[in-house]
Amino acid sequence: MKKLFIVLTLSLLTVLSFAQEQKSISKIPAVALKTLDGKNFNTNQISNDGKPIILSFWALWCKPCQKELDAFNEHYADWQKETGVKIYAVSIDDSRSTAKVLPLVDGKSWEFEVLLDPNSDFKRAMNVNMIPHTFLLDGKGNIVSQHTSYFEGSELDLYEEIKKLAGVK
Amino acid sequence: MRKIYIIILVSLIGYTTQAQDFIKNATINGSFQVDGQFYQVDDALGITDSVIGGKRIGLNGFGKITYSYGNFSAGMRYEAFLSPISGFDSRQEGSGFPNIWASYHTDMIDVTVGDFYEQFGNGLILRSYEEWTLGYDNALNGMRLVLRPMPGITIKGLYGSQRFFWTKFERDSRGIVRGLDAEVDFNSLVKKWESSKVRVIVGASGVSKYQRDTDPLYNLPENVGAFAGRVNLNVGKLGFMTEYGNKINDPSATNGFIYQDGKALLSSLSYSQRGFGVSLQMKRVQNMSFKSDRGISSNALDINFLPPINRTHAYSLTAKYPYATQPNGEMGVQFQMNYKIPKGSKLGGKYGTGIAVNFSQVNDIVRDTIDKGEPGTLGYSSDFFKVSDAIFFRDFNIDIDKKFNAKWKAVVQYMNLYYDIVTLQGHPKEDAVKAHIALADVTWSFRSDKSVRFELQNLWTKQDKGNWAAALVEYTIAPTWFFTLADQYNYGNKDKEARNHYYIISAGYIKDASRIALTYGRQSEGVLCVGGVCRQVPAASGLTVTITTSF
Structure with a gap:
């Protein structure tokens, strides 16, 4: 009987904490960044009219990051x-x-938005330990999933998730 | 007993269902990482039992958690270096919560108390940051206030003491740092200019350090002030940035207790359009080491950051001889060009071809020897515009990347290097390293989620340890698995006994934001640099485990 209660308690707790997790909204924190032309940009301005958003952390010294962004760009x-x-x-x-960031971005003809986080404030706030680290946000700015590392073809898995989010088959 | 369980159960349900707003609507996230190394004896590398000295295991780990609710957030980070991985500063040994903070922010005001990171402008007079892979952390412990009284104006004020490994701040144990920074973005401030092609941002900052003078011999300045001004100017596709910093006399262990002012200048000019970008950078540093303890000369307690402007290389042999800023004096230039040969052209092919060219050179500054650099004097005087003939570092490199079809792509790179190993790594009298490095990095994606990557590199030099070759094969199954075999072979070492292979075998598993990697093999001796700081990495042999996760 005692065991049963323990099991019950634990399972209830798990269910409740899961329920909580589903409800809890994981929004991105507000951090001051810069755009490539030197403008101030706060991360609470990140938006896309209710459509999905990808947020990807990278650096010039990180080859896999650039391979991932090249793949996205393609x-x-x-x-x-x-x-x-x-x-x-x-x-x-x-x-x-x-x-050196702007010449590289233009030299690679990347079409997406590039932001500068020169003292890693946003990286810390998003709990990024290693790069590349990519987040998928829904139209309301909630973090839906995240992934670290990049291998050839990882972008296809991400795109499946994006399609699901956007309701596209 | 059963009653107790029922009570607990009921109260738990009650508690969770009517959970308070600050639990229900709060966000909690964090991350965790542990890097472990298990060492073994390896006679060929000179790693004997006495070298290991009983420390068979090194473990560096951290865990951090952030709580946010509305405009309020707070967080803490735990660290344990028990004992630190070989190559980390032995003062790192210890465990605890070095980083605890709370902050409140609105559109107009941000307040932070506890441990925080900050950078003014390019960091020439103030930057606190943290670099896990190097074990570097100069976080400020104190208070910070950020004000945005109207659009386009940002004012920051802060004071505190800096982190020094595990040594708690006590009265006079080290200096106190105070700083103020103001920035005006004219295009946000003046409505009329909002969509103007010309964008102007101007900033100014001041930092003061207080450290008591307990020196019996010298009369040392207890308050050291530093000032910096900066301008960012963009006209369409043309960009210009410059920052100049000055520091009053600050005799220290790093500059040999001389009394002259410090100066630092950093400028860059860039032009870019779709498919093409260039940037030109220059800098000059003179006597600009700025630490919150004048007696320290190691990598710690830096108040400012003097960026090395040369390229940070990403392949093992191109990164073998990294540059580190010489705070006592240097002058450097850097040029970068990126170009994409368009799709559909003869050289561009179906996907286009990328070309990147980069050049950088850093020389010493010219010093006249009036005071012969003697402690207690001004040390020397230096013509601001004169460049010394002594070259510290020169790097010319060119990269070409090309995708041939859906299955094949490649990067090739050539690098020509000049490296003053006496100045940069403190080797006793030795010739500067002149090296050529060539590499190819080829990826074969034979299925949409499976690919094999090959890397071949060679470094030719007559100096230091002679020629090196490196090869790597990596098999990946996206987005989850990787398996790597790699070897670095020092086949050109003059000492035939030291012509070692540094082989590794590695595998890893990635799921979402979690990553587990295992590596077994040898690590060659070298210098690891991230940003401006470097760390000596000793030769090692054994098993390395890295586990990381974010939530």
Whole structure:
């Protein structure tokens, strides 16, 4: 009987905590960043008219990050047409390299928004330990999923999630 | 007994269902990481029982949690270095909560108490930050206030003491830091200019350090002031940034207790359009080490950050000789060009071809020797515009990346390097390293989720340890698994006994924001740099485990 109660208690707790988790909203924190042309940009301005958002942390010294963003860029026009997804790439390069970010972004013809986080304030606030680290947000700005590391083809899994979020088959 | 359980059960249900608003509507997230190394004896690398010295296991770990509710947030970070992984500062050994903070923010005001990180402008006179892989953390413990009284104006004020490993701040144990920064974004301030092609941001900051003078010999300044001004100017696709910092006399262990002022200048000019971008950077540093304890000369308690402007390399052999800023004096330039040969052109092919060219050189400053750099004097005087013939570092590199079809893509890179190993790594009298490095990184995606990546690198040099070759094969199953085999071979070492292989075998599993990686093998001796700070990595042999997760 005692055991039963313990099991019951534990299972109830689990259910309740799960319910709580589903309800709890994980919004992104408000942090001051810069755009590539030096404008101030607060992360609470990240939005996409109710459509999905990708938030990806990268740096100039991180090869897999750039491979991931190259892969996103290749599909971006199609992805936007089908799901309306918007990509924000957050560079955590410090003042050593911030001047090299814009030439690289333009040199690679990346089409998405690039933001600068020169003292890693946003990286810390989002609990990013290693890059690349990519978040998927729903139209209301809630964090739906996150993923660290990039391998060839990972972008296809992410796109399946985006389609699900956008209600596209 | 049963009654107790029922009571607990009922009260738990009651508690959770009518959970308070600050629990229900709050967000809790955090992250966790542990890096472990298990060492073994490896006679070929000179790692004997006495080198390991009983420390068979190194464990660096942290866990952090952040709670936010509306405009309020608070967090804490726990760290345990028991004992630190080899190559980390031995003062790192310990465990506890080095970082605890709370903050409240609205559109107009941010208040933070506890441990925090901040940067003024480019960091020339103030930057506190943290770099886990290096074990570097100069967090400020104190208070910070950020005001945004009207659109376009940001004012920051702060004071505190800096983190020094596990040593608690006590009266006069180290300096106190105070700072003020103001920035005006004219295009946000003046409505008419909001969509103007010309964008102007101007900023100014001041930092003061207080440390009591207990020196029996010298009359040391107890309050050291530093000032900096900066301008960001954008005209369409053209960008210009400059920042100049000055520090009053601050005799320290780093500058050999000389009394002259410190100066730092950082400027950059860039132009870019779709498919093409260039940037040119220059900097000059003279006597600009700024620490909250004048007696310290190691990598700790830095108040400011002097960015090295050369490229940070990402492949193992191109990163073998990294540059670190010389705070006592240096002058450098850096040039970067990125170009994408358009899709559909003859050289561009179906996907386009990317080209990146980068050059940087850093020289010493010219010093006349009036005072022969003697402690207690001004040390020397230096012409601001004169460049010394002594080259610390030069790097020319070119990258080409190309996707051939859906299955094949490649990156090739060439690098030419000049590296003053005496100045940069403190080696006793040795010739500067002149090296050529070439590499190819080829990816074969044979299925949409499966691919194999090959890396081949070679480094040619007659100096230091001679030639190196490196090879790597990596098999990945997206987005979950990776398996790597790699080897670095020092085949050109003059000492035939030291022509070692540094092989590794590695595997990892990734699920969402969690990653587990295991690596077995040898690690070559070298310098690991992230941002401006470097750490000596000793040769090691054994098993490395890294587990990380975010939630």
